[in-house]
Amino acid sequence: MKMSTGDNNNANSEIIEPRSYTLEKGEELRFEVENESVQCQLIEGKAELFGTELRLEQKYTFQKGAKVAVFTFHGCKLKLYGSPEVEYVASETPMTIYLNLDNSLEGLRVTAIKEDKYGPNVLVAGPVDVGKTTFCRILLNYAVRHDRTPIYVDLDLGQGSLTLPGNISAVVIEKPADIEDSFHITAPIAFHYGHLTQSKNTSLYNIIMKALAEVVECKKTNEPSTKYSGTIVNTSGWVQGYGYQSILQAIEHFRIDIVLVLDQERLYSELVRDLKSKQAIKVLLIPKSGGVVSRSREFRAEMRDQKIRSYFYGTTTKPFYPYSFDIPFAQFTAYKIGSPNLPDSCMPIGMKSTDNSTKLIPVQPSSSSSSSILNHIFSISCSTTEQDIDKVITTNIYGFIAVTQVHMDRQVVTVLSPQPRPLPKNYIFIMSDVQFVDLE
Numbered sequence: 558m559k560m561s562t563g564d565n566n567n568a569n570s571e572i573i574e575p576r577s578y579t580l581e582k583g584e585e586l587r588f589e590v591e592n593e594s595v596q597c598q599l600i601e602g603k604a605e606l607f608g609t610e611l612r613l614e615q616k617y618t619f620q621k622g623a624k625v626a627v628f629t630f631h632g633c634k635l636k637l638y639g640s641p642e643v644e645y646v647a648s649e650t651p652m653t654i655y656l657n658l659d660n661s662l663e664g665l666r667v668t669a670i671k672e673d674k675y676g677p678n679v680l681v682a683g684p685v686d687v688g689k690t691t692f693c694r695i696l697l698n699y700a701v702r703h704d705r706t707p708i709y710v711d712l713d714l715g716q717g718s719l720t721l722p723g724n725i726s727a728v729v730i731e732k733p734a735d736i737e738d739s740f741h742i743t744a745p746i747a748f749h750y751g752h753l754t755q756s757k758n759t760s761l762y763n764i765i766m767k768a769l770a771e772v773v774e775c776k777k778t779n780e781p782s783t784k785y786s787g788t789i790v791n792t793s794g795w796v797q798g799y800g801y802q803s804i805l806q807a808i809e810h811f812r813i814d815i816v817l818v819l820d821q822e823r824l825y826s827e828l829v830r831d832l833k834s835k836q837a838i839k840v841l842l843i844p845k846s847g848g849v850v851s852r853s854r855e856f857r858a859e860m861r862d863q864k865i866r867s868y869f870y871g872t873t874t875k876p877f878y879p880y881s882f883d884i885p886f887a888q889f890t891a892y893k894i895g896s897p898n899l900p901d902s903c904m905p906i907g908m909k910s911t912d913n914s915t916k917l918i919p920v921q922p923s924s925s926s927s928s929s930i931l932n933h934i935f936s937i938s939c940s941t942t943e944q945d946i947d948k949v950i951t952t953n954i955y956g957f958i959a960v961t962q963v964h965m966d967r968q969v970v971t972v973l974s975p976q977p978r979p980l981p982k983n984y985i986f987i988m989s990d991v992q993f994v995d996l997e
Protein backbone atom coordinates (compact mmCIF):
# COMPACT_ATOMS: atom_id res chain seq x y z
CA MET A 558 0.00 0.00 0.00
CA LYS A 559 1.37 3.43 -1.00
CA MET A 560 0.38 6.79 0.35
CA SER A 561 -0.13 9.91 -1.73
CA THR A 562 2.75 12.03 -3.01
CA GLY A 563 0.74 15.17 -2.25
CA ASP A 564 1.92 17.60 0.36
CA ASN A 565 -1.28 17.91 2.34
CA ASN A 566 -3.26 15.01 3.65
CA ASN A 567 -4.47 16.74 6.76
CA ALA A 568 -8.22 16.40 7.32
CA ASN A 569 -8.17 19.33 9.77
CA SER A 570 -6.80 21.87 7.35
CA GLU A 571 -9.37 24.30 5.94
CA ILE A 572 -8.44 23.93 2.27
CA ILE A 573 -7.45 20.46 1.28
CA GLU A 574 -4.90 20.45 -1.51
CA PRO A 575 -5.38 17.96 -4.34
CA ARG A 576 -3.16 14.91 -4.06
CA SER A 577 -1.24 13.58 -7.06
CA TYR A 578 -0.82 9.87 -7.61
CA THR A 579 1.37 8.05 -10.09
CA LEU A 580 0.04 4.53 -10.64
CA GLU A 581 2.14 1.77 -12.18
CA LYS A 582 0.64 -0.86 -14.53
CA GLY A 583 -1.91 -3.01 -12.68
CA GLU A 584 -2.35 -0.64 -9.73
CA GLU A 585 -5.60 0.77 -8.38
CA LEU A 586 -6.42 3.94 -6.42
CA ARG A 587 -9.24 3.21 -3.96
CA PHE A 588 -11.19 5.73 -1.95
CA GLU A 589 -14.41 5.92 0.07
CA VAL A 590 -16.48 9.08 0.24
CA GLU A 591 -17.88 9.64 3.70
CA ASN A 592 -19.34 13.15 3.72
CA GLU A 593 -18.49 15.84 1.23
CA SER A 594 -18.04 14.91 -2.39
CA VAL A 595 -14.63 13.95 -3.78
CA GLN A 596 -13.32 14.61 -7.28
CA CYS A 597 -10.91 12.54 -9.33
CA GLN A 598 -9.09 13.61 -12.49
CA LEU A 599 -6.98 11.64 -14.94
CA ILE A 600 -3.92 13.75 -15.80
CA GLU A 601 -1.90 11.36 -17.95
CA GLY A 602 -2.12 7.82 -19.33
CA LYS A 603 -5.16 5.55 -19.25
CA ALA A 604 -7.37 4.47 -16.39
CA GLU A 605 -10.80 2.97 -15.87
CA LEU A 606 -13.43 2.83 -13.19
CA PHE A 607 -15.16 -0.56 -12.94
CA GLY A 608 -14.61 -1.06 -16.67
CA THR A 609 -15.44 2.46 -17.96
CA GLU A 610 -12.52 4.51 -19.30
CA LEU A 611 -11.87 7.91 -17.71
CA ARG A 612 -11.52 10.93 -19.99
CA LEU A 613 -8.29 12.89 -19.72
CA GLU A 614 -8.60 16.11 -17.68
CA GLN A 615 -12.29 15.66 -16.81
CA LYS A 616 -13.06 16.01 -13.10
CA TYR A 617 -15.43 13.28 -11.94
CA THR A 618 -17.44 13.92 -8.79
CA PHE A 619 -18.30 11.15 -6.32
CA GLN A 620 -21.00 11.65 -3.72
CA LYS A 621 -21.43 10.49 -0.15
CA GLY A 622 -21.38 6.69 0.16
CA ALA A 623 -19.34 6.08 -3.03
CA LYS A 624 -16.66 3.40 -2.76
CA VAL A 625 -14.42 3.76 -5.74
CA ALA A 626 -11.46 2.07 -7.45
CA VAL A 627 -9.63 3.65 -10.38
CA PHE A 628 -7.56 0.98 -12.07
CA THR A 629 -4.88 1.21 -14.76
CA PHE A 630 -3.61 -1.51 -17.09
CA HIS A 631 -0.99 0.84 -18.57
CA GLY A 632 0.07 3.27 -15.82
CA CYS A 633 -1.35 6.76 -15.24
CA LYS A 634 -1.27 9.99 -13.24
CA LEU A 635 -4.32 11.00 -11.21
CA LYS A 636 -5.37 13.89 -9.00
CA LEU A 637 -7.77 13.58 -6.10
CA TYR A 638 -9.64 16.59 -4.66
CA GLY A 639 -11.52 16.62 -1.36
CA SER A 640 -11.15 14.45 1.70
CA PRO A 641 -12.31 10.86 1.39
CA GLU A 642 -12.57 8.72 4.51
CA VAL A 643 -10.06 6.23 3.12
CA GLU A 644 -7.64 6.59 0.22
CA TYR A 645 -4.82 4.29 -0.83
CA VAL A 646 -3.14 2.62 -3.79
CA ALA A 647 -3.36 -1.17 -4.08
CA SER A 648 -1.18 -3.24 -6.34
CA GLU A 649 -2.97 -6.55 -5.82
CA THR A 650 -6.20 -6.68 -7.76
CA PRO A 651 -8.04 -9.43 -9.66
CA MET A 652 -8.47 -7.17 -12.72
CA THR A 653 -6.17 -9.28 -14.96
CA ILE A 654 -8.29 -12.34 -14.16
CA TYR A 655 -11.44 -10.35 -14.98
CA LEU A 656 -9.89 -9.21 -18.27
CA ASN A 657 -8.91 -12.78 -19.23
CA LEU A 658 -12.41 -13.90 -18.42
CA ASP A 659 -13.79 -11.16 -20.65
CA ASN A 660 -11.50 -12.33 -23.48
CA SER A 661 -12.91 -15.84 -23.17
CA LEU A 662 -16.49 -14.51 -23.17
CA GLU A 663 -15.72 -12.43 -26.26
CA GLY A 664 -14.33 -15.55 -27.97
CA LEU A 665 -17.64 -17.30 -27.26
CA ARG A 666 -19.55 -14.34 -28.75
CA VAL A 667 -17.47 -14.48 -31.94
CA THR A 668 -18.21 -18.21 -32.24
CA ALA A 669 -21.91 -17.55 -31.56
CA ILE A 670 -22.07 -15.09 -34.47
CA LYS A 671 -20.25 -17.48 -36.82
CA GLU A 672 -22.49 -20.41 -35.92
CA ASP A 673 -25.70 -18.45 -35.25
CA LYS A 674 -25.84 -19.75 -31.68
CA TYR A 675 -26.48 -18.17 -28.29
CA GLY A 676 -23.63 -16.13 -26.84
CA PRO A 677 -22.48 -16.76 -23.26
CA ASN A 678 -25.19 -16.58 -20.60
CA VAL A 679 -23.37 -15.84 -17.37
CA LEU A 680 -24.69 -15.83 -13.80
CA VAL A 681 -22.73 -14.14 -11.03
CA ALA A 682 -23.29 -15.56 -7.54
CA GLY A 683 -21.70 -15.11 -4.15
CA PRO A 684 -22.42 -14.09 -0.56
CA VAL A 685 -23.15 -10.49 0.42
CA ASP A 686 -20.56 -7.81 -0.16
CA VAL A 687 -18.14 -9.63 -2.42
CA GLY A 688 -18.52 -7.23 -5.33
CA LYS A 689 -21.10 -9.12 -7.45
CA THR A 690 -22.81 -6.00 -8.78
CA THR A 691 -19.47 -4.30 -9.49
CA PHE A 692 -18.17 -7.42 -11.22
CA CYS A 693 -21.29 -7.49 -13.45
CA ARG A 694 -20.68 -3.81 -14.25
CA ILE A 695 -17.08 -4.59 -15.28
CA LEU A 696 -18.11 -7.54 -17.48
CA LEU A 697 -20.89 -5.51 -19.12
CA ASN A 698 -18.60 -2.54 -19.75
CA TYR A 699 -15.97 -4.75 -21.34
CA ALA A 700 -18.64 -6.38 -23.53
CA VAL A 701 -19.90 -2.97 -24.69
CA ARG A 702 -16.34 -1.90 -25.40
CA HIS A 703 -16.19 -4.87 -27.84
CA ASP A 704 -19.32 -3.36 -29.50
CA ARG A 705 -21.64 -5.98 -28.02
CA THR A 706 -25.12 -5.39 -26.62
CA PRO A 707 -25.48 -7.80 -23.69
CA ILE A 708 -28.65 -8.13 -21.62
CA TYR A 709 -28.20 -7.33 -17.96
CA VAL A 710 -30.59 -9.09 -15.60
CA ASP A 711 -30.71 -7.94 -11.99
CA LEU A 712 -32.40 -10.46 -9.70
CA ASP A 713 -31.25 -8.72 -6.51
CA LEU A 714 -34.20 -7.13 -4.72
CA GLY A 715 -32.32 -5.37 -1.96
CA GLN A 716 -30.29 -2.84 -3.90
CA GLY A 717 -32.11 -2.83 -7.25
CA SER A 718 -29.35 -1.54 -9.49
CA LEU A 719 -31.63 -1.18 -12.57
CA THR A 720 -34.97 0.07 -11.26
CA LEU A 721 -36.06 0.38 -7.65
CA PRO A 722 -35.49 -1.99 -4.74
CA GLY A 723 -38.23 -4.63 -4.51
CA ASN A 724 -38.32 -5.52 -8.23
CA ILE A 725 -36.41 -7.66 -10.68
CA SER A 726 -35.49 -6.35 -14.10
CA ALA A 727 -33.58 -6.71 -17.35
CA VAL A 728 -32.20 -4.23 -19.85
CA VAL A 729 -30.06 -4.22 -22.98
CA ILE A 730 -26.76 -2.47 -22.27
CA GLU A 731 -25.56 -0.43 -25.23
CA LYS A 732 -23.18 2.10 -23.65
CA PRO A 733 -20.55 1.84 -20.94
CA ALA A 734 -21.71 2.83 -17.46
CA ASP A 735 -21.40 6.48 -16.53
CA ILE A 736 -18.38 7.00 -14.27
CA GLU A 737 -20.45 8.82 -11.63
CA ASP A 738 -23.94 7.28 -12.01
CA SER A 739 -23.39 3.75 -13.38
CA PHE A 740 -25.64 2.61 -16.27
CA HIS A 741 -28.19 5.00 -17.73
CA ILE A 742 -31.20 2.81 -18.05
CA THR A 743 -33.87 3.38 -20.65
CA ALA A 744 -36.89 1.12 -21.03
CA PRO A 745 -36.02 -1.72 -18.68
CA ILE A 746 -38.34 -4.69 -18.38
CA ALA A 747 -39.28 -4.91 -14.72
CA PHE A 748 -41.53 -7.17 -12.68
CA HIS A 749 -43.06 -6.20 -9.40
CA TYR A 750 -42.18 -8.24 -6.33
CA GLY A 751 -42.86 -5.80 -3.51
CA HIS A 752 -40.44 -6.98 -0.81
CA LEU A 753 -36.73 -6.70 -0.18
CA THR A 754 -36.00 -10.39 0.36
CA GLN A 755 -36.93 -13.41 -1.72
CA SER A 756 -38.08 -15.35 1.34
CA LYS A 757 -41.19 -13.12 1.75
CA ASN A 758 -42.99 -14.75 -1.17
CA THR A 759 -41.08 -17.56 -2.85
CA SER A 760 -43.96 -18.58 -5.16
CA LEU A 761 -44.17 -15.07 -6.56
CA TYR A 762 -40.40 -14.82 -6.96
CA ASN A 763 -40.33 -18.07 -8.99
CA ILE A 764 -43.15 -16.88 -11.22
CA ILE A 765 -41.71 -13.46 -12.01
CA MET A 766 -38.21 -14.84 -12.54
CA LYS A 767 -39.62 -17.24 -15.15
CA ALA A 768 -41.65 -14.43 -16.75
CA LEU A 769 -38.55 -12.23 -16.94
CA ALA A 770 -36.55 -15.06 -18.55
CA GLU A 771 -39.29 -15.44 -21.17
CA VAL A 772 -39.09 -11.74 -22.03
CA VAL A 773 -35.29 -11.98 -22.31
CA GLU A 774 -35.69 -14.96 -24.64
CA CYS A 775 -38.19 -13.04 -26.74
CA LYS A 776 -35.79 -10.09 -27.00
CA LYS A 777 -33.03 -12.42 -28.21
CA THR A 778 -35.32 -13.86 -30.87
CA ASN A 779 -36.18 -10.38 -32.14
CA GLU A 780 -32.70 -8.88 -31.85
CA PRO A 781 -29.97 -11.38 -32.80
CA SER A 782 -27.22 -8.98 -31.61
CA THR A 783 -28.46 -9.50 -28.02
CA LYS A 784 -28.57 -13.24 -28.59
CA TYR A 785 -24.91 -13.31 -29.68
CA SER A 786 -23.84 -10.87 -26.96
CA GLY A 787 -25.30 -13.04 -24.19
CA THR A 788 -26.67 -12.27 -20.75
CA ILE A 789 -25.13 -11.29 -17.44
CA VAL A 790 -27.33 -12.18 -14.46
CA ASN A 791 -26.70 -10.54 -11.08
CA THR A 792 -28.05 -12.30 -8.00
CA SER A 793 -28.61 -11.52 -4.34
CA GLY A 794 -26.13 -12.36 -1.61
CA TRP A 795 -28.49 -14.81 0.12
CA VAL A 796 -26.91 -18.13 -0.85
CA GLN A 797 -28.53 -20.53 1.59
CA GLY A 798 -31.95 -22.19 1.79
CA TYR A 799 -34.34 -20.67 -0.72
CA GLY A 800 -31.63 -18.19 -1.74
CA TYR A 801 -29.57 -21.11 -3.05
CA GLN A 802 -32.61 -22.78 -4.64
CA SER A 803 -33.43 -19.56 -6.47
CA ILE A 804 -29.89 -19.47 -7.93
CA LEU A 805 -30.46 -22.99 -9.31
CA GLN A 806 -33.79 -21.86 -10.75
CA ALA A 807 -32.26 -18.77 -12.31
CA ILE A 808 -29.61 -21.00 -13.94
CA GLU A 809 -32.41 -23.02 -15.51
CA HIS A 810 -34.71 -20.16 -16.53
CA PHE A 811 -32.00 -17.98 -18.07
CA ARG A 812 -30.27 -20.97 -19.77
CA ILE A 813 -27.04 -20.15 -18.00
CA ASP A 814 -23.91 -21.82 -19.31
CA ILE A 815 -21.29 -20.13 -17.12
CA VAL A 816 -21.67 -19.63 -13.37
CA LEU A 817 -19.10 -17.32 -11.81
CA VAL A 818 -18.92 -17.70 -8.04
CA LEU A 819 -17.23 -14.82 -6.30
CA ASP A 820 -15.09 -15.62 -3.32
CA GLN A 821 -16.97 -18.42 -1.57
CA GLU A 822 -15.60 -21.96 -1.95
CA ARG A 823 -18.55 -23.50 -0.18
CA LEU A 824 -21.08 -22.09 -2.64
CA TYR A 825 -18.77 -23.03 -5.49
CA SER A 826 -18.56 -26.68 -4.42
CA GLU A 827 -22.31 -26.89 -3.78
CA LEU A 828 -23.00 -25.61 -7.28
CA VAL A 829 -20.41 -27.95 -8.84
CA ARG A 830 -22.12 -30.85 -7.02
CA ASP A 831 -25.66 -29.87 -7.99
CA LEU A 832 -24.84 -29.03 -11.61
CA LYS A 833 -22.71 -32.12 -12.22
CA SER A 834 -25.37 -33.75 -14.39
CA LYS A 835 -25.53 -30.66 -16.64
CA GLN A 836 -22.21 -30.90 -18.40
CA ALA A 837 -22.77 -27.86 -20.59
CA ILE A 838 -22.68 -25.62 -17.50
CA LYS A 839 -19.27 -24.45 -16.32
CA VAL A 840 -18.83 -23.28 -12.73
CA LEU A 841 -15.79 -21.13 -11.94
CA LEU A 842 -14.53 -19.72 -8.65
CA ILE A 843 -13.40 -16.11 -9.07
CA PRO A 844 -11.46 -14.08 -6.49
CA LYS A 845 -13.07 -10.96 -5.09
CA SER A 846 -11.26 -7.64 -5.06
CA GLY A 847 -9.60 -6.62 -1.80
CA GLY A 848 -11.22 -3.24 -2.33
CA VAL A 849 -14.81 -4.44 -1.90
CA VAL A 850 -16.21 -2.90 1.23
CA SER A 851 -18.73 -4.46 3.62
CA ARG A 852 -21.79 -2.31 4.22
CA SER A 853 -23.84 -2.12 7.39
CA ARG A 854 -27.59 -2.65 7.46
CA GLU A 855 -28.05 1.11 8.06
CA PHE A 856 -25.79 2.00 5.14
CA ARG A 857 -27.75 -0.35 2.84
CA ALA A 858 -31.04 1.22 3.97
CA GLU A 859 -29.59 4.67 3.29
CA MET A 860 -28.40 3.60 -0.17
CA ARG A 861 -31.86 2.21 -0.94
CA ASP A 862 -33.43 5.48 0.10
CA GLN A 863 -30.92 7.38 -2.04
CA LYS A 864 -31.77 5.13 -5.00
CA ILE A 865 -35.50 5.87 -4.66
CA ARG A 866 -34.86 9.58 -4.15
CA SER A 867 -32.76 9.72 -7.32
CA TYR A 868 -35.53 7.91 -9.26
CA PHE A 869 -37.78 10.87 -8.52
CA TYR A 870 -35.33 13.76 -8.04
CA GLY A 871 -32.27 12.69 -10.08
CA THR A 872 -28.79 13.52 -8.84
CA THR A 873 -27.01 16.79 -8.10
CA THR A 874 -25.40 16.70 -11.53
CA LYS A 875 -28.59 15.59 -13.35
CA PRO A 876 -31.60 16.77 -11.35
CA PHE A 877 -35.17 15.69 -12.21
CA TYR A 878 -38.31 17.60 -11.32
CA PRO A 879 -41.07 15.16 -10.35
CA TYR A 880 -44.79 15.96 -10.32
CA SER A 881 -47.16 15.87 -7.40
CA PHE A 882 -50.90 15.51 -8.08
CA ASP A 883 -54.08 14.03 -6.71
CA ILE A 884 -55.78 10.85 -7.87
CA PRO A 885 -59.41 10.34 -6.82
CA PHE A 886 -60.00 7.15 -4.84
CA ALA A 887 -62.37 6.00 -7.59
CA GLN A 888 -59.49 5.97 -10.10
CA PHE A 889 -56.92 4.54 -7.74
CA THR A 890 -57.23 0.86 -8.68
CA ALA A 891 -54.63 -0.70 -6.45
CA TYR A 892 -53.73 -4.22 -5.34
CA LYS A 893 -51.10 -5.94 -3.32
CA ILE A 894 -49.90 -9.38 -4.23
CA GLY A 895 -50.48 -12.19 -1.78
CA SER A 896 -51.98 -12.57 1.64
CA PRO A 897 -50.83 -14.96 4.37
CA ASN A 898 -52.08 -18.52 3.89
CA LEU A 899 -54.41 -19.81 6.62
CA PRO A 900 -52.89 -22.71 8.54
CA ASP A 901 -54.66 -26.03 7.74
CA SER A 902 -55.61 -26.24 11.43
CA CYS A 903 -57.97 -23.28 10.92
CA MET A 904 -59.81 -25.00 8.08
CA PRO A 905 -62.87 -27.27 8.42
CA ILE A 906 -61.85 -30.91 8.93
CA GLY A 907 -60.66 -32.52 5.72
CA MET A 908 -60.10 -29.24 3.87
CA LYS A 909 -56.74 -27.73 3.03
CA SER A 910 -56.08 -24.00 2.90
CA THR A 911 -55.56 -22.47 -0.56
CA ASP A 912 -52.30 -20.82 -1.62
CA ASN A 913 -52.92 -17.08 -1.51
CA SER A 914 -49.35 -16.03 -2.12
CA THR A 915 -49.92 -14.86 -5.70
CA LYS A 916 -53.50 -13.61 -5.34
CA LEU A 917 -54.24 -9.96 -6.02
CA ILE A 918 -55.78 -8.38 -2.97
CA PRO A 919 -57.54 -5.03 -3.56
CA VAL A 920 -56.12 -2.10 -1.62
CA GLN A 921 -58.69 0.62 -0.97
CA PRO A 922 -57.79 3.80 0.81
CA SER A 923 -60.14 4.08 3.75
CA SER A 924 -59.86 5.80 7.10
CA SER A 925 -58.62 2.56 8.64
CA SER A 926 -56.13 1.84 5.86
CA SER A 927 -55.03 5.35 4.95
CA SER A 928 -51.88 5.07 7.02
CA SER A 929 -51.10 1.65 5.55
CA ILE A 930 -50.65 3.02 2.02
CA LEU A 931 -49.02 6.28 3.04
CA ASN A 932 -45.40 6.59 1.86
CA HIS A 933 -45.56 3.27 0.03
CA ILE A 934 -44.09 2.83 -3.43
CA PHE A 935 -46.60 1.57 -6.00
CA SER A 936 -45.61 0.03 -9.33
CA ILE A 937 -47.70 1.00 -12.35
CA SER A 938 -48.59 -2.15 -14.21
CA CYS A 939 -48.66 -2.28 -18.01
CA SER A 940 -51.84 -4.33 -17.75
CA THR A 941 -55.08 -2.38 -17.42
CA THR A 942 -58.30 -2.80 -15.51
CA GLU A 943 -59.89 -4.12 -18.71
CA GLN A 944 -57.56 -7.09 -18.90
CA ASP A 945 -57.46 -10.41 -17.11
CA ILE A 946 -56.53 -9.65 -13.52
CA ASP A 947 -54.58 -12.93 -13.21
CA LYS A 948 -52.09 -11.67 -15.81
CA VAL A 949 -51.07 -8.65 -13.73
CA ILE A 950 -48.24 -10.37 -11.87
CA THR A 951 -46.60 -11.58 -15.07
CA THR A 952 -47.00 -8.26 -16.87
CA ASN A 953 -44.12 -5.84 -16.72
CA ILE A 954 -44.33 -2.43 -15.10
CA TYR A 955 -44.00 1.08 -16.52
CA GLY A 956 -42.61 2.84 -13.53
CA PHE A 957 -43.33 3.88 -9.96
CA ILE A 958 -45.16 6.44 -7.89
CA ALA A 959 -45.06 7.13 -4.15
CA VAL A 960 -48.18 7.95 -2.12
CA THR A 961 -47.27 11.08 -0.19
CA GLN A 962 -50.69 11.94 1.31
CA VAL A 963 -54.13 10.39 1.76
CA HIS A 964 -57.06 12.85 2.06
CA MET A 965 -60.12 11.09 3.40
CA ASP A 966 -62.13 14.34 3.33
CA ARG A 967 -61.54 14.95 -0.39
CA GLN A 968 -61.34 11.23 -1.24
CA VAL A 969 -58.02 11.60 -3.07
CA VAL A 970 -54.47 10.32 -2.72
CA THR A 971 -51.57 12.66 -3.48
CA VAL A 972 -48.77 10.96 -5.37
CA LEU A 973 -45.22 11.77 -6.41
CA SER A 974 -44.64 10.77 -10.01
CA PRO A 975 -41.76 11.18 -12.47
CA GLN A 976 -44.35 11.78 -15.18
CA PRO A 977 -47.08 14.43 -15.24
CA ARG A 978 -50.70 13.39 -15.24
CA PRO A 979 -52.53 11.81 -16.88
CA LEU A 980 -50.95 8.47 -16.08
CA PRO A 981 -51.64 5.68 -18.58
CA LYS A 982 -55.38 5.01 -19.00
CA ASN A 983 -57.06 2.40 -16.79
CA TYR A 984 -53.81 1.78 -14.98
CA ILE A 985 -53.40 -0.68 -12.14
CA PHE A 986 -51.15 0.13 -9.19
CA ILE A 987 -49.41 -2.60 -7.23
CA MET A 988 -48.40 -1.80 -3.69
CA SER A 989 -44.87 -2.49 -2.48
CA ASP A 990 -43.66 -2.98 1.07
CA VAL A 991 -40.88 -0.55 0.18
CA GLN A 992 -41.48 2.95 1.53
CA PHE A 993 -40.19 6.41 0.69
CA VAL A 994 -40.70 9.49 2.81
CA ASP A 995 -40.63 12.54 0.55
CA LEU A 996 -38.78 15.25 2.47
CA GLU A 997 -38.08 17.59 -0.45
Ligand SMILES: Nc1ncnc2c1ncn2[C@@H]1O[C@H](COP(=O)(O)OP(=O)(O)OP(=O)(O)O)[C@@H](O)[C@H]1O
Pocket residue numbers: 587588623624625626684685686687688689690691692713716792793794846847848849850851
Ligand atom coordinates in the same frame (compact mmCIF):
# COMPACT_ATOMS: atom_id res chain seq x y z
N1 LIG B 1 -12.28 -2.97 -6.43
C1 LIG B 1 -12.98 -2.20 -5.59
N2 LIG B 1 -12.40 -1.22 -4.90
C2 LIG B 1 -13.11 -0.41 -4.07
N3 LIG B 1 -14.42 -0.56 -3.83
C3 LIG B 1 -15.05 -1.54 -4.49
C4 LIG B 1 -14.39 -2.41 -5.39
N4 LIG B 1 -15.30 -3.29 -5.88
C5 LIG B 1 -16.47 -2.97 -5.31
N5 LIG B 1 -16.30 -1.92 -4.47
C6 LIG B 1 -17.35 -1.29 -3.63
O1 LIG B 1 -17.73 -2.24 -2.62
C7 LIG B 1 -19.13 -2.13 -2.36
C8 LIG B 1 -19.77 -3.50 -2.49
O2 LIG B 1 -19.69 -3.93 -3.83
P1 LIG B 1 -20.94 -4.57 -4.60
O3 LIG B 1 -22.16 -3.77 -4.43
O4 LIG B 1 -20.48 -4.83 -5.98
O5 LIG B 1 -21.07 -5.94 -3.77
P2 LIG B 1 -22.22 -7.02 -3.86
O6 LIG B 1 -21.59 -8.36 -3.66
O7 LIG B 1 -23.01 -6.83 -5.11
O8 LIG B 1 -23.11 -6.64 -2.60
P3 LIG B 1 -24.60 -7.18 -2.27
O9 LIG B 1 -24.42 -8.50 -1.64
O10 LIG B 1 -25.16 -6.14 -1.36
O11 LIG B 1 -25.35 -7.23 -3.57
C9 LIG B 1 -19.68 -1.11 -3.36
O12 LIG B 1 -19.85 0.11 -2.67
C10 LIG B 1 -18.60 -0.99 -4.42
O13 LIG B 1 -18.55 0.31 -4.98
Ligand SMILES: [Mg+2]
Pocket residue numbers: 689690691713716792
Ligand atom coordinates in the same frame (compact mmCIF):
# COMPACT_ATOMS: atom_id res chain seq x y z
MG1 LIG C 1 -25.10 -6.52 -5.42
